[in-house]
Amino acid sequence: MNSTLVQNYFREEKLPHIWCPGCGHGIIMRAIAQAIENLGLDKDKVCIVSGIGCSSRAPGYMDFNTLHTTHGRALAFATGVKHANPDLEVIVITGDGDASAIGGNHLIHAARRNIGITTIVFNNNIYGMTGGQYSPTTPTGDLGTTAPYGNVDPAFDIAKLAAAAGATYAARTTAYHARPMTKYIEKAIAHKGFSLVEAISVCPTYYGRKNKKGSAVAMMNFLKDSFVDIKAAEKLPADKMVGKFIMGEFKHDETQEEYTSRYKKIIEQVKGAK
């Protein structure tokens, strides 16, 4: 049977999308829709919020309540949406710069509150929309238009950052690993507290070209060859892990109560009091 995902969950008249040929973002956007379909969510009760950047254009194509906000602030807007109406399933789509540079403060605090928002970070290691400047996830030494002699900064590990800040579900996956990615997004949405899935994307146009990473296919193959599942990595000797990156679920804690549910108890406690 042919998939009806596009007909059912996308605004077909808004396609094709603006992303460059070979960009990994479309795969991640599709995985989000697939996860929503798999969970059987009511489209009217799903709200997708984004900031600014390449990834943040995704909500415009997706047939839900969609909110394209200001740079870095998606999680702050989303917090207002979720707190005001906890019945909505709130999903934030953001990029590496949007989430961890200009929006870094909102990321750690949304995680700390454990508010029921699912954040999908489209991490392509670069500011794509502005033409290839280094981001907080650009590897040290790599090139960007603002790192012409090699990036001096160390990089953030966004999934671990979120977990350390209090997110109760945190996972990393890549645009190559589309099936596990869909599964992680599904689990992240189903999770009651704050969840984050860092989806490693590819930007052949800016990051790839500048750093001589080859074609889009070569970049996808790099994801395939370089990312090792956390469980497999535990069994591998250290020398086999050189140059490899870890993906998988870093944290899944169902014991912490979600923010709006805690606040609801306060309302029940004081409602009607003078």
Place this chain on the structure above:
Amino acid sequence: MTEKNVKLLQGNEACVLGALYAGMKFYSGYPITPSTEIAEDSAVKLPKVGGKFIQMEDEIAGIAAAIGASLTGVKSMTATSGPGLSLKLENIGYAAIAEIPLVIVNVQRGGPSTGLPTSPAQGDIMQARWGSHGDYPMIALSPQSVRETFDLTVRAFNLAEKYRTPVMILTDEVVGHMREKIEIPEEGELEVFNRLVPEPGQPYMPYGIEEGDIVPKMAPFGAGYRYHVTGLFHDETGFPSNSSANAKYMLDRIMSKVNDHKDDIVTYDSYMLEDAEVVILAYGSSARTCKASVKKLREQGIKAGLFRSITIWPSPEAQIEAIGKQVNNIVVAEMNLGQYVYEVQRIVKSDALVHHIGRANGEVLTPDEIVAKVMEVL
């Protein structure tokens, strides 16, 4: 007859009671002197009426969450002061272009920068109007008393909902912190306006205007409309558009919401203006000082009058222009080094001279120095 609900309140407390009277169900903000009591009181009172309070991680998040909440259909508010307003500016522009009803309270304190955190000022007048980048409409109201803070907060919500635009309450440290006896209006005594929502079953154009309406009807997120909201220029469907013709249409439309409805939006007050030969023009707490100055000048046989802008933005243009024709001298008194005076000079088209008296050192203006200024210019 029922007993009147009389309370001794701070301006900041009256602001929260006014907001609740208007139907506020959401507050998000960040602590900052001298506005903090607004957050504290909202935190106490909102859950009692089933509303939501949240202290966000910074000022930017404070306004962002309030915008997000408003999109779900609730009346929301944020409050701040000087440095916080500077941080909120980008998202004020967002609320304006995306047409999100929102009330922003700015309890003005001495600036620039951290400035004089516990002292009054009226230094954010121009920032309130022009602070966010680009062209956008703005409504700002300035109370001079505790009761007026209550009333103008109700009004700010009404205007925000009616015109789908952010509305600012430009109060100051004096009004925010002074205590006065006020009578809380009974339910139904003041008008409360609720935003227009689409009729169920009808086709919905998120940014389209129906005949007879001033603004597009606003569907709450989650009610089945699944539309798109963006800070990019967008067409009536809500989706981004790069068309310059559309950008012009859209900007003209959002500007006209305010410009074409000044009769409804603009309010002002006056004291002994009818026979005045010199007029003192002021707003907020400074206007109270000026009233004393007018009395003193009258005692000396000088026919002085007071005009008070209650709506600061848009200005009471017709009234100020008429004053310019009535008198030869207008003295604008404000706690800054000259801001609203430029607006008054812009409006006055006669030969009347527009003078300024002000300071920005954290002290309020005194009646005597305003009297002295009037004597000097006459």
